[in-house]
Amino acid sequence: DLSVSWLGLEMKSPLYNASGVMCRSVEDLEAMRASSAGALITKSCTLEPREGNPEPRYFATKLGTINSMGLPNYGYQYYLDYAQNYDYANNKPLFISISGMTLADNLAIIKAFHERELPCILEVNLSCPNLPGKPQLGYDLPAAQNALEKICEFYDRPFGVKLPPYFDVSHFDQAAEVFNRFDLLKYVTCINSVGNGLVIDVDAESVVIKPKDGLGGIGGDYVLPTSLANVREFVRRLPGKQVVGCGGVKSGAEAFMHILAGAITVQVGSCLYEEGVGAFDRIAQELKDLMAAKGYSKLDDFRGKLKTL
Numbered sequence: 001d002l003s004v005s006w007l008g009l010e011m012k013s014p015l016y017n018a019s020g021v022m023c024r025s026v027e028d029l030e031a032m033r034a035s036s037a038g039a040l041i042t043k044s045c046t047l048e049p050r051e052g053n054p055e056p057r058y059f060a061t062k063l064g065t066i067n068s069m070g071l072p073n074y075g076y077q078y079y080l081d082y083a084q085n086y087d088y089a090n091n092k093p094l095f096i097s098i099s100g101m102t103l104a105d106n107l108a109i110i111k112a113f114h115e116r117e118l119p120c121i122l123e124v125n126l127s128c129p130n131l132p133g134k135p136q137l138g139y140d141l142p143a144a145q146n147a148l149e150k151i152c153e154f155y156d157r158p159f160g161v162k163l164p165p166y167f168d169v170s171h172f173d174q175a176a177e178v179f180n181r182f183d184l185l186k187y188v189t190c191i192n193s194v195g196n197g198l199v200i201d202v203d204a205e206s207v208v209i210k211p212k213d214g215l216g217g218i219g220g221d222y223v224l225p226t227s228l229a230n231v232r233e234f235v236r237r238l239p240g241k242q243v244v245g246c247g248g249v250k251s252g253a254e255a256f257m258h259i260l261a262g263a264i265t266v267q268v269g270s271c272l273y274e275e276g277v278g279a280f281d282r283i284a285q286e287l288k289d290l291m292a293a294k295g296y297s298k299l300d301d302f303r304g305k306l307k308t309l
């Protein structure tokens with residue numbers, strides 16, 4: 001039994017897509033809806049449609065991925081329409097990722113969703129790393145706090161935030177102190193890609209993606225230990241909130257690790273991009289097999305029970 005109940009929602013599996021992967025078009029979203037994923041989340045949306053950065057803007061290596069997509073998306077009204085038409089009673093939960101270019105844009109988008117009173121869950125992206133010249137809110141905690149204060153002046157439903165990875169214990173403390181001020185902030189998703197990596201092709205003596213002279217967000221195997229550390233550290237610091245695990249999940253073993261570290265649910269990014277929605281069946285079966293071998297019948301049997309030495 002892989003079911004998860006949280007935010008008043010029922011999920012048959014803890015696995016779903018990481019925002020950005022398989023979720024930009026209605027066609028993508030419908031493929032996610034038809035898959036065995038436990039939920040789906042949309043591509044981060046902006047006020048206006050965006051084409052994104054020049055290609056190539058995504059590249060996979062043996063160990064993971066690099067991307068600098070530049071927020072290609074159809075604009076928030078497209079995802080608002082999808083959320084308006086979604087048959088919530090007969091489908092998996094729907095999450096909407098929001099990544100306005102400014103605080104004013106974020107507030108306008110969130111207000112538009114608020115006015116429709118839809119049962120989808122908003123996830124505010126504090127960690128979009130691929131806008132040249134823009135710092136990300138997750139690394140500017142006073143700005144993040146101000147944004148959350150403005151959101152909570154009117155938004156009256158549970159919501160989440162997507163976080164960048166943190167690498168310093170004092171930053172876990174400072175970030176958690178901000179998030180703990182907001183009761184309706186019910187969960188954080190850890191982690192977005194590890195920002196501004198550089199993949200080099202030895203034969204070509206070249207970078208592999210065009211934007212930012214080759215710099216991009218790193219995902220896949222490269223980021224698993226960082227994502228697990230962020231999950232475990234935020235679980236410890238955010239009592240009464242949930243942590244969604246994201247980073248380096250490609251089999252049942254990594255999904256198990258995230259949940260053992262305390263994750264309520266687990267997102268799949270790089271692996272989903274490379275394998276397609278069949279990854280959800282495979283990873284779920286591997287997770288079930290691993291649980292059976294260990295004598296666990298449900299996720300609560302081991303969630304957050306990571307041992308220390």
Ligand code: DHB
Nearest residue numbers: 068069070071127128130
């Ligand atoms: C993009 C990348 C991200 O990591 C993110 O959180 C949002 C958008 C992008 O480049 O499209």
